Amino acid sequence: DAGVIQSPRHEVTEMGQEVTLRCKPISGHDYLFWYRQTMMRGLELLIYFNNNVPIDDSGMPEDRFSAKMPNASFSTLKIQPSEPRDSAVYFCASSAGRNNEQFFGPGTRLTVL
Amino acid sequence: AQRVTQPEKLLSVFKGAPVELKCNYSYSGSPELFWYVQYSRQRLQLLLRHISRESIKGFTADLNKGETSFHLKKPFAQEEDSAMYYCALSRSSGSARQLTFGSGTQLTVLP
Numbered sequence: 001d002a003g004v005i006q007s008p009r010h011e012v013t014e015m016g017q018e019v020t021l022r023c024k025p026i027s028g029h030d031y032l033f034w035y036r037q038t039m040m041r042g043l044e045l046l047i048y049f050n051n052n053v054p055i056d057d058s059g060m061p062e063d064r065f066s067a068k069m070p071n072a073s074f075s076t077l078k079i080q081p082s083e084p085r086d087s088a089v090y091f092c093a094s095s096a097g098r099n100n101e102q103f104f105g106p107g108t109r110l111t112v113l
Numbered sequence: 114a115q116r117v118t119q120p121e122k123l124l125s126v127f128k129g130a131p132v133e134l135k136c137n138y139s140y141s142g143s144p145e146l147f148w149y150v151q152y153s154r155q156r157l158q159l160l161l162r163h164i165s166r167e168s169i170k171g172f173t174a175d176l177n178k179g180e181t182s183f184h185l186k187k188p189f190a191q192e193e194d195s196a197m198y199y200c201a202l203s204r205s206s207g208s209a210r211q212l213t214f215g216s217g218t219q220l221t222v223l224p
Contacts, residue, residue: 003156004156041216042199042214042215042216042217043199043214043217044214045211045212045213048211056211091157093157101159102159102212103156103158104156104157104158105156106156107156
């Protein structure tokens with residue numbers, strides 16, 4: 001298994017543009033998490049899904065952010081419109097069952113100019 | 114609300130020296146604590162968890178509820194230990210393991 005897969009690995013865009021980050025969890029994992037990492041705030045949980053259903057999105061910074069999980073093998077995190085302060089590394093992680101280890105993807109480094 | 118504090122952003126030690134990465138937490142419930150590590154150009158991965166009470170790669174961490182700490186220790190650091198280390202806290206209840214991370218400590222082991 002290749003582990004959690006994220007694309008793109010790097011994204012550079014201009015303020016106001018729409019950005020879509022993608023994640024493929026490990027096959028068989030029923031939990032999926034989206035995190036954001038910044039120098040100022042460290043690693044923050046944005047949202048997580050269980051069996052494709054969003055359970056807690058209290059970490060999503062504002063309405064410009066949205067996340068979907070249309071099926072068990074794919075999730076997206078969308079920012080529209082993007083702003084320079086959204087520049088960060090976005091990680092996706094998945095786990096099997098409620099109390100098991102979270103496996104992280106390699107992250108997407110987003111730069112908004 | 115839970116909070117995890119790692120007071121040192123950067124830590125350098127010489128090879129063979131003891132190393133301790135500090136982690137303090139605040140949480141009103143019964144916490145579960147973890148250490149995650151990210152080696153250069155690799156993914157964030159679980160190093161150890163307090164409930165396992167195990168030693169991984171020579172590292173140990175003891176949960177001290179009185180001091181609300183979960184410091185990571187290794188008696189003899191190796192160059193390959195150089196990495197970013199994150200302490201994380203999980204709520205003891207809820208539908209999933211929601212992790213709150215500290216800001217991380219970059220450990221450099223000098224030759």
